[in-house]
Amino acid sequence: MLSLNFALEDDGFVLLLEDRVILRSTADKPAFQVARGDADVRMIRGNFSIGDTPQDHHSLSLARMDGADVVLSVQDGAQPLLRLRIAENRLEVRTVDTRFDRVWIDLAAQPGEHVWGGGEQMSYLDLSGRRFPIWTSEPGVGRDKSTELTRLVDEDCMGGGDYWWTNYPQPTFLTSSLMACHLDSSAYSVLDFTDATRHRIEVWQGDFALELYVAPDIRDLVGQLSTRFGRQPPLPDWAIGGAIVGLKEGEASFTRLERIVAAGAEVSGLWCEDWIGIRQTTFGRRLFWDWSWNAARYPDLPTRIADLATRGIRFLGYVNPYLANDGVQYQEALAAGYLALRQDSDAPYLVDFGEFDCGVVDFTNPAALDWFADRVIGQEMLDFGLSGWMADFGEYLPVDLRLHDGSDPMLMHNRWPVLWAEANAKAIASRGRTGDAVFFMRAGFSGVQAHCPLLWAGDQSVDFTRHDGINTVLTAALSAGLVGNAYSHSDVGGYTSLHGNVRTADLMMRWCELGAFSPVMRSHEGNRPDDNLQIDSSEALLAQFAAMSQVHAKLAPYVRHLSDEAVKTGLPVQRPLFLHYFEDALFSVQDQYLYGVDMLVAPIVEARSTGRNVILPGDAPWRHLWSGEDLAPGTHFVKAPYGRPPVFYRPDSPFAPLFASLETQA
CATH class of the missing domain: 3.20.20.80 (Glycosidases)
Structure with a gap:
């Protein structure tokens, strides 16, 4: 595994992964900030409103070595506020004064860099130019503040949502420069890609780590992350x-x-x-x-x-x-002491799920x-x-x-x-x-x-x-x-x-x-x-x-x-086009996918459509699943009557006979 290292410069320091600059912090442009947070969190049926009023917000412009660590402070002579330590590919970050529980880190971004990840995102595959709070919640209904449906659900239970709302967020991202970063913390955090010159990470915790990965190609990078988090067994x-x-x-x-x-x-x-x-x-x-x-x-x-x-x-x-509080298993869990409790008493905490209340089985x-x-x-x-x-x-x-x-x-x-x-x-x-x-x-x-x-x-x-x-x-x-x-x-x-x-x-x-x-x-x-x-x-x-x-x-x-x-x-089974055809023009394509390496699927996802434009990547022909016609790489308008969605396969695939047998299936 490649290791991180610090290098001091005249006006600051850089964090390197081999010869790659991960971040650069200078007196004029500090890469680290800290503050003391004051969170305001409200929940209605799994929909969250989260705010913060940070105090004592400091940019840490002065860096010095302390043994193998880097310590950061506001100015010369001031007490250090942040300590950085390296352990292989991990940058361990800790506030010296534990009252500071908000940290911002700016990682270096490459010109024109694209970013993906963030867990299971529903609106955007390419995260570039947007910020993504990382907090598991209901995904929202409508998820678009310009629509009447979203407005109505917001009025009812603040549940209309927005583009970043997701059941499954994850503070992990990959970039088109073949670097990946994972925030090893379960705290509320924000991945902020609104500035093309940096990738900002906001963490509501004073003790965490960043894990950095690089690879020679995107598939290897995806494989490294899969190894890191654990792989699923084969589907039965x-x-x-x-x-x-x-x-x-x-x-x-x-x-x-x-x-x-x-x-x-x-x-x-x-x-x-x-x-x-x-x-x-x-x-x-x-x-x-x-x-x-x-x-x-x-x-x-x-x-x-x-x-x-x-x-x-x-x-x-x-x-x-x-467990519904009018059910038998709730009483079992209550008697055994298996339910999470209220902060002000030993009574079980009940969550409103919309006209019925439930206890929380305490998995801790x-x-x-x-x-x-x-x-x-x-x-x-x-x-x-x-x-x-x-x-x-x-x-x-x-x-x-x-x-x-x-x-x-x-x-x-x-x-x-x-x-x-x-x-x-x-x-x-x-x-x-x-x-x-x-x-x-x-x-x-x-x-x-x-x-x-x-x-x-x-x-x-x-x-x-x-x-x-x-x-x-x-x-x-x-x-x-x-x-x-x-x-x-x-x-x-x-x-x-x-x-x-x-x-x-x-x-x-x-x-x-x-x-x-x-x-x-x-x-x-x-x-x-x-x-x-x-x-x-x-x-x-x-x-x-x-x-x-x-x-x-x-x-x-x-x-x-x-x-x-x-x-x-x-x-994964379903793959972005760029996973096998790593081209800038494909980095934001999210309405079609590779089904493995041998098949390309471009579903009809617009109402009353009888066809759509399909991008066929690479430099070899693709075969239309239903007609057997070969089409050259490029963009083609493909007709799609019901039962024949735009699907193509590689004629040289070992599964080509199987795919060809589907011509008469639908």
């Missing part, structure tokens, strides 16, 4: 070998499933998130958050699960890390995490017969509660999704089913990669809007893939339907196509299923879903190859 054959059908209509779900199968759909799983019962709210049809079989809604579920298994269809459910207590992993997920889910589930939420940890280990909730908030993922992974490992049972999460932070086998892109609005529609699924997969997440997928059809915004047949047809060319294809009925079209709402929609599920199933050998490659190299 059943999860990639057909569609997972999401239905939540109780016992009637099985009748509907039979109609979907009879229409020719390749089905590998039935996902009934309402297996634990429902709770009707003004937001829509919610679930009853007590994680065990609801026999009233699914009277003969054990037999149903066994019958499905004989047909090669797995059963999946739903769980999240909170190892006994509580073990209880949830074994008693809830192990016994009630895995032993019952589930092969997978949505492991929802993880973003809601308030900052005004009391945790078992005494940790600061402001520092634990971003870590919470990682602990949640660990509980799920631990349950699966305890039953010997790692690599077979699959849970999927929307929440995340640094380190979730080592535990979570599959991401899903969260709760998109049921539309084509720029910042919250179907297109954000692509950005989510590509950005998350660059920081160590090999597999991503989305709710076919989207999820959030509010204020009259409902699915169109056009949206459903196009989302089925996108699902077919994702590692996992899974449908969702959304938060208001009765108001929205479903995959079986018409013969045309059912036929489209069936055809696309057949395409997805037929691609399973190729996806198996990509999954095995991800385990070996850390490269």
Whole structure:
């Protein structure tokens, strides 16, 4: 591993990684600032308003060596305020006076440099020119302050969001100069790329480290980050070998499933998130958050699960890390002392989830995490017969509660999704089913990669809007893939339907196509299923879903190859074009992707479109999947009737015969 080193200069110092200047600090342009913070944090249903009023803000213009360390102060003779220490590729940063808990660092930027990463970003793949607060939260509804939908949701619960809101932020970025930087801290932070001359990192903590990486090419850099954070196991054959059908209509779900199968759909799983019962709210049809079989809604579920298994269809459910205070498991956790507490008493802290309250299982207590992993997920889910589930939420940890280990909730908030993922992974490992049972999460932070086998892109609005529609699924997969997440997928059809915004047949047809060319294809009925079209709402929609599920199933050998490659190299299944064609013109392309190295997918993500421009990179022809026509590299307008999204493959690919067999599939 390459090592960092300091070099003093007449007017300051530089931090070098071999011969690369990582930062330069001078008296006229200090690279470090400190202050004492005064945070103002408000939360409503996982939506956060975060402000700060820093005091004693100082630019640290004077640097001197103290042994192997650099110490920084305001001026000659003043007490040092910051100490820098090097450990291999880590720059360890610590405020000397612990009252200073805000630090700003300016890293050197190269002219014209592009930046990616930030976790799972929904609006922008290229982060250049913008700032990105790093705080896990609800992603927002609309996420665009110019739209009426965003305004209405802001009025209701300050939940309209903005371009940086995400379930899965991560303070890690890569640059087109083939350098990567990771902030090793769970504190609230900001990645600020608004100034082309520097990359600023703001950290609300006085003791942290920056990790620096360089590589000869972008794929190696992505692989290094994947090694750093941990790689997912290969996806099981059943999860990639057909569609997972999401239905939540109780016992009637099985009748509907039979109609979907009879229409020719390749089905590998039935996902009934309402297996634990429902709770009707003004937001829509919610679930009853007590994680065990609801026999009233699914009277003969054990037999149903066994019958499905004989047909090669797995059963999946739903769980999240909170317990409704009117449920049985809440009382169990309360009696055992497994719930997070209020700061002003020993009463359990209750979180408002919108017309019902829940306790927070305190995962900083190892006994509580073990209880949830074994008693809830192990016994009630895995032993019952589930092969997978949505492991929802993880973003809601308030900052005004009391945790078992005494940790600061402001520092634990971003870590919470990682602990949640660990509980799920631990349950699966305890039953010997790692690599077979699959849970999927929307929440995340640094380190979730080592535990979570599959991401899903969260709760998109049921539309084509720029910042919250179907297109954000692509950005989510590509950005998350660059920081160590090999597999991503989305709710076919989207999820959030509010204020009259409902699915169109056009949206459903196009989302089925996108699902077919994702590692996992899974449908969702959304938060208001009765108001929205479903995959079986018409013969045309059912036929489209069936055809696309057949395409997805037929691609399973190729996806198996990509999954095995991800385990070996850390490269994601869905890749930005620049991962294999490192050209400036491709650095901001986020509406198409490479599906491995051999296939290119350009989904239709605009309403009522019958075609689109597609960039074919490189210097060799690409073959159109549906017609077999070869097109030269460059930009082409490609027609795309329903069932034939713009997809191309390399004619010299070892999988070319498989791809060619799809010409008659749709």
